[in-house]
Amino acid sequence: MLNPWDHFRAALIVLHIVVLSVACLPPYAPNTKLGVLAPEQAWGLLMADAGLVQSGVEGADQLLAVWKGFATFRDTVVQPFRPYLRVAGIGQGWKMFGNSKNTSARLEIHGLDAGGAWQPLYVEQTTHQWHGRLLNHSRIRSQRSLFANKKFRRRYTDMVHWLAKDGLQDDRWSAIRIRYQGVRIPKIDRLEGALIATKIYWERVIAREDLP
């Protein structure tokens, strides 16, 4: 026999499920610097091929407009429930590896020895693993991957100073160099057992005298 509490509880659970489902719709972040076709560009080209639009660009624009309208609707619906979503720790948009990309970068740290040569201390995915336990931890890796974004460049500077200060405690090094080696993942027919090195990003050299 159902009582009023059963109905009330069911209503709360249904509300939770609906809010959760709407709030978790994945956000779409167009990214044109990935080295691969953005999804809307690819679908836009398909629409053009099928004769639905004049060009791939027009198709992509139409798809983006539809998605933005949908995202606005979602945000409007979810807005009153934001405090609940925050307290409950739910509401994240899920898009695991939605954007496939073929470019990345490896962190490299070198020490300048007495002979003026740069010696590898930490090079990602090699046997040079100074502070490897720390730098390879998933929380640090995810933090490091943010540095490509200008918003987080200050954090990169902080990390550089932390690593340089620690590295320069070793008298063998007169300076510490920290940088990212850009890499591109080649297509399988050009792989030949190695990623392709591209350019160096955000190189910083901290000498002993630079430290406060």
Added chain:
Amino acid sequence: MKAWNTLVTALAYREKGTSLALFRIFISLTICGELLTTWWSGAASFLWHLQADGGFKEVISSSHWLFSMLGGATTSTVDGVFSVALVASMMVLVGLGTQGFAFISLVTLQALFSLQLGSGGGHARVMTLALFGLVLAASDATLSLTCRLRTGQWTSDRHVPAWPRYVGIWQLTVIYVFSGSAKTSPHWLPFGEMDAVYNVLLTPVWSRGSWELYIEPFYRLTQLSSVVTMVWELTWFVVPLMLLWRASGRRWAFDPRPLYLGLGLVMHLVLWVATNLGPFSPITLSFYVLLYGPEEMREVVGRFAPAGCLGGRET
């Protein structure tokens, strides 16, 4: 009205607490493991301490109310919150004062994760939403210290509300189906290049090893994996649909759970071994135990384990 009453009846259903207890154990084990490895690797100190105390930032800030209440995020308040989070998660693991400690664990983890946005990933959210489920669920009716103190046994057949298990199943479905729906890039699709998994495995920031040395003979397999992953995620809703259908007393031709769980297990284990995504795989796999009710679970476990290992006396 009939449909609503059917739903209300389903949500009022009570069952033995085995599935929820196993969920509690796997979730809290994963959280304890994550906290301990974060501390052991030095990442906790690096990310969450002030520069003067070994951290990498001059100032750490958090907008979380807990740190505001504690007078700000300092090394000592962070260490305090971290310790409370660890102890609370251990209490959830052993199943004592579980709902209260799940709430404490939820709040303290949210506070810690707010300190350095971006230091983590989706798995941090999976942890907190799982804890929210444990706040609402009676997950210590069996396989817990509470059960031991109450009955003198580690297991009990005491019945608990089943709806937190259903909500957990729906949560997992949302994660998978929406992840699948975001895989709109042609790199995932059958008419595209199908090289998304290949790219993921070779991306240095995610990859655990230099797989570029070994991947060539397996390229076709990675292409197949790209398509299968996307289809498997997108169609995951079949699992709750089947459960709902069967709960309403209707027949369903075949049980898709072994197929979906088997594929999920393989996918998550490969991700776990080949990539460094933190506890994403174990925390997500913890939800799998919710897909089987306690009776079904005992039947499955009974094939491999001593009789009665998940079942106690009626209380």
